[in-house]
Amino acid sequence: MAVVRTLLYLVVYPGLLFLFLYSTFCEWFDRKVYARFQNRMGPTHTGRFGLLQPIADFVKLLSKEDVVPEAADKRLFAVLPIIGLAVVSTAGLLLPVWNFDLANPGWTSFSGDIIVMLYLLSLPTLILFLAAWSSTNLFSTIGGARVLTMLFGYEVPLFLAVLSPAILANSWRLAEIAAFYQRKPLLLLPNLLAFIIALIAVQAKLERTPFDIPHAETEIVGGTFTEYSGKKLALFRLTFDIELVVSSGLLAAVFLGGFPGGAVVGFIHFVVKTLFVIFLLCLLRALTSRIRVDQVISFAWKYLAPLAVLQLLAIILLKGFLP
Amino acid sequence: MSFQIPIGPQHPALKEPISLRMTVEGEVITGVDIRLGYNHRGLEKLAEDRNWTQNIYLVERICGICSHSHATCYVQGVEKLMELAPPKRGLYIRYLVSELERIHSHLLWLGVAGHEAGFDSFFMYVWRDREVVMDLLELITGNRVHYAINTLGGVRRDLDAGQIAKIRDGLVVLRKRSEYYFHIGANEPSFVARIAGVGYLSKEKAVALCAVGPTARASGWARDVRKEDPYAVYDEVDFDVATADSCDVLGRVVVRVKELLESYKICEQILDKLPPGDIAVKAPRKAKPGEVVSRYEAPRGENIHYIKSNGTDKPERLKVRAPTLGNYPATVEMLRKGFIADIPLIFAAIDPCICCAERSVTLIDAGSGEESVARMSDLRRRAIVRHENAPLKRNAVWPL
């Protein structure tokens, strides 16, 4: 019985199926809002309001021809998209979506899960780099170098920014952090700066404009994905969609007070808050133009990192004054 | 580590095939090589086979964006050969379309610049508002892209009062929007960071490398055929030559937006001064023997057509120098020492129209990749042999 339940957890909810459906919905939301910002229509004709468009795209990619470059390391090339998907889906399991109360914590909630989640969210970047390097294309190689260069820019500010509310809540456990801020919602306000920094860093992690440098199509064609096609590309795209859901869920859990209120209300909380974060990410995407990779690094270390440190200091001071 | 990356002939940043071979070291460009000839259509040869009227539509198809510039440049030349004097009203309408085309071309470029920099919202909004001028052109001429309003001795369509009112309304909207996009383009930090100081071309270099059009004007070189050698109506309207001194891509954006505002001014003056009368005179079918060079300020720079007549109803020689060709040497200079990320922006900043400038081909051996030079007579012989030996394809036959 326990095995069946675990399997259900893994495959249906909050595992793959849920993540797949919800991430396609989020992609639809992102595309629709982005289109509306630009006075366009966005997906319209597949399903009601074009809701099925991301799934249609996924299926279309699955049915396309899958080409592996001659010079590539075939095994590595094939296995990387699956590992990427597995890593982000695992991170998705750690989200406190479905275990709302602390007295009866879910089986994936443990002390330190926020660290594990951040770690799991860093892995796709490395997988991207490996994918780019193993496809041996010039454009991919440049893309891979850019992926790693950017990683050094945004990773530190992201960690500092996400950890500062955790320090204030005095816990390394997502459910506990969320519960702390549900009790004292006013304390969310001092973390506002960290929220903005984390938003920008997550935008960079997800490689969306202004940080879509590793796959900037007008510069280096498909960048990291130049040689990927068919099923593998579909899996990579799904990976990014799930990563979008997971990182917005993480930001919502840490900065927006989690998802309280039992199964139904909690789930509504989850949807509303993640969509709010995705809306902000989408706004950032529509507002800016792509910057250069050296500008990312100087921006991250000149502004993001010092501000994140300042935020951390402020939180530590605040903690001293709090009872 | 130094390696060569091929930008083109097929690349998302390029809308037409051209090969830019970049030698890069990390992200920095150390060497640039431009190869042309992927889009050669044999247009000049084709022109020798068509009569003067048919050629208007042929040269119009040299370019899709500055179609009117090529047609007008050609028509100017032929009118000089035939000693025709088009009526004033016809000329005013012709150059009104000319300025509207400049507006549409510059708005298109502004959107493309946004897209190349990854600023897609800007791109979408600029292109949305470009539809206003496209609709005006469709209203005046009957088509959006190939206006075909020129004819030998004037224009083919007249303007009525309703159309004039619509053009005036459209110009008001366009002016407001252009000013707004100028404000956005000059103030959005991530966009300015991408274009300021990128693709530097000093005035001395611009002069030495014969840059034309907005590229030259952005380097502080006030060069404009409309001012230097005012053809047709341009000595009767008041406008300024837009220049910028920053010598970079930002300067080229500024020059183009300023030119947009000047174009609105010119359009309004043309509409104000529009004289009554005929729009065209009848043209003879044959031109006297002679040769003529016609100059025209296209949106991208100076466009030159050389036309030679031998007294028949067909030209003996038509030579087209599209503005993009004049800007290639400057592009090589601009790209040097730039970043990979700047390639699309710098290259797009000359507003390249690649197939306009394709007047040459490179002969490359498909097996060994070696380039060779062949005499014209030899090429002709080879073409005839190939044509005779080629099997007939079912669908390739056009039954007449």
Next chain:
Amino acid sequence: MKIAVFLPELLRHLFKKPATVDYPFKKLEVPKDFRGTPYLNPEMCIACRACERDCPAEAIEISSVNEAEKRFRMVIHNDRCIHCAQCVDSCPTTPKAMQMDSLFEIACDDRHKLKTDWVYVRAVLKPKAAAPAAAPQAAEPKT
């Protein structure tokens, strides 16, 4: 420089109707003088071949079917037509035998289906007064 300078414009359009026209479902109207597809008014054609001679794309073809009956056949190859309307300009009759309509959705999966042809008897040049669009000074009938 200002941060988020585009923001008001973006937010203003968030709940507005998109500018896109949902093309195959909704169609824009073309202007009155739109250059669509050329067609022939066979009863006006005098078979002078001016259109055939001036067509830049060589899309018009006039051939004689029966010399004695003065019967002609005209084919317009719409797969080659570049829609410049020079044939209309070149046509010497009043009213014009060559006309443009405003059809623009003529795409087709076979280029041979795009041909349109007319077989007709050559029109005889009528006296100018009979033409409806005749100028007033031509009112006196010429015989």
